[in-house]
Amino acid sequence: xxxxxxxxxxxxxxxxxxxxxxxxxxxxxxxxxxxxxxxxxxxxxxxxxxxxxxxxxxxxxxxxxxxxxxxxxxxxxxxxxxxxxxxxxxxxxxxxxxxxxxxxxxxxxxxxxxxxxxxxxxxxxxxxxxxxxxxxxxxxxxxxxxxxxxxxxxxxxxxxxxxxxxxxxxxxxxxxxxxxxxxxxxxxxxxxxxxxxxxxxxxxxxxxxxxxxxxxxxxxxxxxxxxxxxxxxxxxxxxxxxxxxxxxxxxxxxxxxxxxxxxxxxxxxxxxxxxxxxxxxxxxxxxxxxxxxxxxxxxxxxxxxxxxxxxxxxxxxxxxxxxxxxxxxxxxxxxxxxxxxxxxxxxxxxxxxxxxxxxxxxxxxxxxxxxxxxxxxxxxxxxxxxxxxxxxxxxxxxxxxxxxxxxxxxxxxxxxxxxxxxxxxxxxxxxxxxxxxxxxxxxxxxxxxxxxxxxxxxxxxxxxxxxxxxxxxxxxxxxxxxxxxxxxxxxxxxxxxxxxxxxxxxxxxxxxxxxxxxxxxxxxxxxxxxxxxxxxxxxxxxxxxxxxxxxxxxxxxxxxxxxxxxxxxxxxxxxxxxxxxxxxxxxxxxxxxxxxxxxxxxxxxxxxxxxxxxxxxxxxxxxxxxxxxxxxxxxxxxxxxxxxxxxxxxxxxxxxxxxxxxxxxxxxxxxxxxxxxxxxxxxxxxxxxxxxxxxxxxxxxxxxxxxxxxxxxxxxxxxxxxxxxxxxxxxxxxxxxxxxxxxxxxxxxxxxxxxxxxxxxxxxxxxxxxxxxxxxxxxxxxxxxxxx
RNA sequence: UGGCCCGUCGUCUAAUGGCAGGACACCGGUCUUUGGAACCGGCGGUGGUGGUUCGAAUCCACCCGGGCCAACCA
Numbered sequence: 001x002x003x004x005x006x007x008x009x010x011x012x013x014x015x016x017x018x019x020x021x022x023x024x025x026x027x028x029x030x031x032x033x034x035x036x037x038x039x040x041x042x043x044x045x046x047x048x049x050x051x052x053x054x055x056x057x058x059x060x061x062x063x064x065x066x067x068x069x070x071x072x073x074x075x076x077x078x079x080x081x082x083x084x085x086x087x088x089x090x091x092x093x094x095x096x097x098x099x100x101x102x103x104x105x106x107x108x109x110x111x112x113x114x115x116x117x118x119x120x121x122x123x124x125x126x127x128x129x130x131x132x133x134x135x136x137x138x139x140x141x142x143x144x145x146x147x148x149x150x151x152x153x154x155x156x157x158x159x160x161x162x163x164x165x166x167x168x169x170x171x172x173x174x175x176x177x178x179x180x181x182x183x184x185x186x187x188x189x190x191x192x193x194x195x196x197x198x199x200x201x202x203x204x205x206x207x208x209x210x211x212x213x214x215x216x217x218x219x220x221x222x223x224x225x226x227x228x229x230x231x232x233x234x235x236x237x238x239x240x241x242x243x244x245x246x247x248x249x250x251x252x253x254x255x256x257x258x259x260x261x262x263x264x265x266x267x268x269x270x271x272x273x274x275x276x277x278x279x280x281x282x283x284x285x286x287x288x289x290x291x292x293x294x295x296x297x298x299x300x301x302x303x304x305x306x307x308x309x310x311x312x313x314x315x316x317x318x319x320x321x322x323x324x325x326x327x328x329x330x331x332x333x334x335x336x337x338x339x340x341x342x343x344x345x346x347x348x349x350x351x352x353x354x355x356x357x358x359x360x361x362x363x364x365x366x367x368x369x370x371x372x373x374x375x376x377x378x379x380x381x382x383x384x385x386x387x388x389x390x391x392x393x394x395x396x397x398x399x400x401x402x403x404x405x406x407x408x409x410x411x412x413x414x415x416x417x418x419x420x421x422x423x424x425x426x427x428x429x430x431x432x433x434x435x436x437x438x439x440x441x442x443x444x445x446x447x448x449x450x451x452x453x454x455x456x457x458x459x460x461x462x463x464x465x466x467x468x469x470x471x472x473x474x475x476x477x478x479x480x481x482x483x484x485x486x487x488x489x490x491x492x493x494x495x496x497x498x499x500x501x502x503x504x505x506x507x508x509x510x511x512x513x514x515x516x517x518x519x520x521x522x523x524x525x526x527x528x529x530x531x532x533x534x535x536x537x538x539x540x541x542x543x544x545x546x547x548x549x550x551x552x553x554x555x556x557x558x559x560x561x562x563x564x565x566x567x568x569x570x571x572x573x574x575x576x577x578x579x580x581x582x583x584x585x586x587x588x589x590x591x592x593x594x595x596x597x598x599x600x601x602x603x604x605x606x607x608x609x610x611x612x613x614x615x616x617x618x619x620x621x622x623x624x625x626x627x628x629x630x631x632x633x634x635x636x637x638x639x640x641x642x643x644x645x646x647x648x649x650x651x652x653x654x655x656x657x658x659x660x661x662x663x664x665x666x667x668x669x670x671x672x673x674x675x676x677x678x679x680x681x682x683x684x685x686x687x688x689x690x691x692x693x694x695x696x697x698x699x700x701x702x703x704x705x706x707x708x709x710x711x712x713x714x715x716x717x718x719x720x721x722x723x724x725x726x727x728x729x730x731x732x733x734x735x736x737x738x739x740x741x742x743x744x745x746x747x748x749x750x751x752x753x754x755x756x757x758x759x760x761x762x763x764x765x766x767x768x769x770x771x772x773x774x775x776x777x778x779x780x781x782x783x784x785x786x787x788x
Numbered sequence: 789u790g791g792c793c794c795g796u797c798g799u800c801u802a803a804u805g806g807c808a809g810g811a812c813a814c815c816g817g818u819c820u821u822u823g824g825a826a827c828c829g830g831c832g833g834u835g836g837u838g839g840u841u842c843g844a845a846u847c848c849a850c851c852c853g854g855g856c857c858a859a860c861c862a
Contacts, residue, residue: 002802002810030862066861123860132858134789168860178791180857189860208862231793232857255793262799269861310811312801314794317855321799324812334825369825410823421821463821528822556823622839626849653848657840661847693841742807752807755843759806771806772842 004313006254010049010223019222019249023056025049026221027082027089028063028096028212031074031196033268034283034290035081037304037325041259044308046225047087059219060089064097065211067193075196077283081291085301096206096215097197103206104158106214106244107169107187111150115243116187117143118153119170126168129175130183136176137183143172157190160203164190169204173239181232182239185209213237214244216251224251227258228317259311260319262487264289270491277495280483286547287483287502297480298523298533298549303332322482329550333523333531338366341388341421341465341512342526342546344477346395348441348469351426359391359468364422388512390423393469395510397528400464401442403431408561410461417447419463421527424449465527473516475544477532479504509546517541528552610634617641618648623656632671633659639676640683650683658697662704674703678710692770695719723770728761728777735760736781746782754779 003011013019025046029035035043050058060082064070082089110116119126119142131137145153157167169188177183187210192203213236216224224237234253241250260266266289274280274288283290286297294304307328311320363385370384396412405413412418417427430443485499515524521536530551539545607628614624619637627634633655640651659679663671679700686696702713722728735757736743746753754775761774 004801028862032862063862069861126860127858130858132789133791134858136790137858165860180791183858186860191860205860207860212862228793229856230862231855232791233862235792257794310800312811314801316794316796316801318800321813324800327812330824339822364821367825368822369820408823419821423821425821460821462823465822525822525824528824530824552822552824554823561823620839622849626839629849653840657848660849661840697841745807750807752843755806757806758843762806763804770842775842 005315006045006223006225006256006313007049007052009254010053013222014053021055022220022222023050023053024059024220024222025056025225026059026061026216026219028061028215029078030063030066030069030268031071031078032066032069033074033272034288034292035078036266036268036271036289036291037261037264037294037307038259038266038289040085040291040304041308041311041313042225042227043082043085043087044305045256045313047089049223049225057092058087058089059092059094059221061094061096061215061219063208063212063215064095064195064197065206065208067191067195067205070196072196077292081295084295085291085304094215094219095197096211097195099211099215099218100198100202100206102218103211103214104204107154107206107210108151109244110171110187111154111169112147113243114147114172116169116171117145117150118157118167119143119184119186120153120167123165126186130180131175133180139175140170140184143175143184154188157188157204158202160192162190164192166190171210171236171240179232179235181209181236185236209233209236210240213240213251213253214246217241217246220247221251222249224253226253226255228255228315229258231255255315256313257316257318259308261289261325262319262322263482263484263489264322265484265489265491265494267491270494274494279495279498286478286480296533296536297547298333298531299329300332300336300523303328306332319487326550330531330553333525333549337523337525337531338386339364339368339527340386340515340524341467342475342477342515342529342532343395343397343465343467343472343510344479344506344529345398346467346510347398347401347439349394349396349426349466350441350443351392351394351424351446352429352443353445354390354392356392359389361387362390362423364388386512386514388422389468389471390420391468391470394420394466395469395472396420396442396464396466400462401428401439403439406558406561408556408558411464412442412462417460419460420466421463423466425460465529467510467512471513472510473513473544475509475511475515475546476538477506477509477546477548478535479506479548511544515544518544523549525552614652618645619652620649623649623652626656626660627652630660636671636674636676636679640680643677643680644684644687647680647683647687650687651680654679654683654696654700658700659704662701670704673705673707674700675709678703681710691719692721692772694771695721720768721770722765722768723773725773725777728769728774729781731761731764732757732774732778732781743782754782757782 010023014021014023027043027046029039047058050056060079062075062078107116119140121129121140121142126140129138129140153167154169156162157169167190168186170184170186173182173184175183186207188204188206190203191205194200195202213224230253234255237253258266265271271283271288271290275283280288284292284296286293291304307325310324310328364387366384366386400418401412402409403414405416412428414428414431417425419425424446425448426444427447428442428444431439432441432443434440481502481504482499483502484497486497489497518534518539519541520534520539522534524532524546526532531549532546533549535545535547610628611624614627614634614637615621618641619627627637636659637652637655641648644651659671659674682691682696682699685691686693691699698719699710699713699717702708702717703710742753742756757778758771758775761769761778762771
């Protein structure tokens with residue numbers, strides 16, 4: 001298993017001792033609804049990471065700072081769902097509302113430091129003055145109240161002296177900040193509402209940005225993992241911890257992409273109207289993407305965890321196809337769901353040559369295809385087989401018989417044969433129809449009793465499920481389909497986007513008799529139909545109710561085998577996608593040409609001037625633009641150029657490519673350490689082949705990260721490179737012997753493999769080989785043998 | 789008309805600057821008393837342009853595309 005970027009980070013932090021060797025994560029849901037499959041990813045991540053490190057732990061923290069929407073009922077449901085998924089918070093159950101007192105003191109600290117103020121504007125005024133993404137906000141007229149006045153007002157807010165909305169406490173940051181979150185965010189609001197845990201103790205409630213980071217800090221969380229939409233909030237997270245002098249090491253927020261599944265919505269607030277509007281049976285409706293709904297449908301915790309594992313964790317925004325969930329479900333259920341027969345739409349079949357009352361029992365495997373137990377252990381039969389009664393009258397699936405079979409149809413048709421699975425091969429001799437012409441009964445003859453092959457007339461193409469008429473157990477079977485037909489349902493009109501027929505209730509299906517005693521919550525695979533789960537609420541002896549968890553993978557369909565025309569249409573249907581993406585590409589090329597291809601745009605006149613000047617001084621076109629936009633780099637260039645005027649282009653290149661990279665990737669490095677004359681000297685040495693480009697780069701890196709002059713470092717740094725063919729050639733020959741397959745592939749035309757051999761040499765020599773020479777020697781050796 | 793983030797097979801996800809790999813889906817085959825499962829094989833990708841480098845998915849620049857942000861929600 002390869003590690004995701006968060007796990008790598010945790011491991012790195014552990015190694016560097018960043019958090020005193022602790023790993024503490026947390027799962028912080030707001031108890032305003034039910035947990036859904038999107039939460040499962042976060043659960044797997046947070047609890048997973050905690051369990052992967054000795055002493056690691058994951059807190060369950062209810063983020064209950066909004067009394068309007070939160071309920072104890074949701075807390076209980078969340079705890080139940082998390083346990084069901086297989087996670088355990090141990091002693092670490094917390095509530096943000098546990099910290100109300102501490103949070104309130106932190107707020108006072110900010111007030112006293114002049115970093116927070118009471119704003120008496122109306123909600124509309126605050127919104128108005130916040131500005132927009134394009135325009136800066138303006139200061140509130142209440143922004144400069146004295147700390148004393150703020151303190152007094154805030155005290156009185158807490159005392160309940162003011163009505164809702166009269167005042168808010170705001171952080172005093174910057175109303176013109178580019179990040180909207182930083183435009184004096186609201187810390188506290190007045191809300192005279194009963195909190196499900198604290199009743200009417202508090203007339204003021206902290207806002208998310210304020211409560212969240214401080215709750216993490218109070219719990220000494222090390223890694224605060226959240227989804228991508230909180231990226232903008234990281235700045236206020238860090239700002240607040242800094243301004244209240246939160247103890248170090250401080251928790252650090254890292255964002256990852258949420259789990260988004262096609263045809264599903266993963267938003268508690270969008271799910272609630274579906275429940276409250278009566279569009280589904282409840283939060284645990286089997287069609288709901290909630291953990292409770294999935295559980296009721298028969299999806300196992302293992303399947304959900306498997307899905308999360310398959311999906312991984314990254315920062316890329318992504319949509320997962322339902323097929324992946326389906327796979328995870330089937331993969332798990334295939335192993336654990338014993339097979340049974342269920343006929344959803346019964347068609348009566350009379351076996352004419354079976355005498356009345358002359359039934360027999362047939363044996364069928366509970367797990368066909370599973371390697372039979374050979375250890376002879378106790379219970380082998382009971383585990384491995386089931387018994388089915390067979391009599392004169394049976395029911396088969398109406399769909400398994402066609403009066404006019406389409407091409408490719410392998411099941412029963414007039415005059416044709418089919419196998420009653422595990423029991424007998426029958427031939428259809430007669431149809432009985434009602435006045436409406438509807439087939440109501442088939443008269444068949446048993447040709448072969450059980451056994452393999454098909455007896456006379458060659459092999460039978462298909463085996464169908466069936467139940468014996470007198471012993472079959474009636475059951476209600478609920479067939480579920482996706483709640484939304486479109487992959488990306490419109491969040492503003494979910495009720496209108498609901499698919500019709502997402503729940504189909506079959507009132508009287510027939511089950512093989514041993515299932516008559518099924519209790520709630522049992523998994524079965526009804527052969528050829530799918531995976532089913534006896535409803536945990538409604539199923540009991542005497543009233544059997546099953547939910548379809550998932551269908552079987554479809555291997556055949558009438559459309560597919562209806563002729564060659566259809567697949568072709570399918571292909572052409574896929575073409576527009578290809579064409580449109582090609583269109584995008586074409587558009588991009590067109591634009592590029594307009595702006596002069598690789599010649600980057602120079603938006604302002606000032607930059608244009610600098611660019612022209614740099615080009616005149618000898619900087620290359622592509623690098624000049626970089627320097628024109630970076631005053632610091634440009635300054636170094638201007639200072640270094642006179643030292644080595646002929647190397648102007650090289651100097652500019654070093655600056656634009658290598659210095660920019662080092663500055664961007666390593667915070668320890670600093671441009672201040674680089675003397676312009678050293679840069680010029682470096683460029684000259686490389687230009688005159690005193691140093692290889694690689695050596696130059698190593699020197700530059702050393703200067704930027706550790707400091708020192710070029711001369712010093714050239715003397716002290718071990719820059720030696722192995723360029724001797726007498727050393728390199730044997731090494732490469734050895735590699736060629738070790739990887740004969742790659743040699744063949746290289747000679748077969750896979751020239752990219754040269755990089756593999758050079759890379760191996762670089763590794764073997766600890767990076768000290770001269771790669772140019774190594775490449776040369778390797779090419780020669782690989783090529784020479786080619787001629788033999 | 790801003791700030792931040794993100795672009796690798798259809799989808800999800802890997803690759804200290806050194807073989808672009810895996811999974812799902814799809815297609816084909818073997819096997820099969822589930823048109824299932826299993827097994828084998830195939831298809832298919834680094835958004836674009838330029839630059840740096842012996843070597844770029846990876847570094848630099850620009851362009852294109854996508855996401856998030858203007859609740860007294862979280």
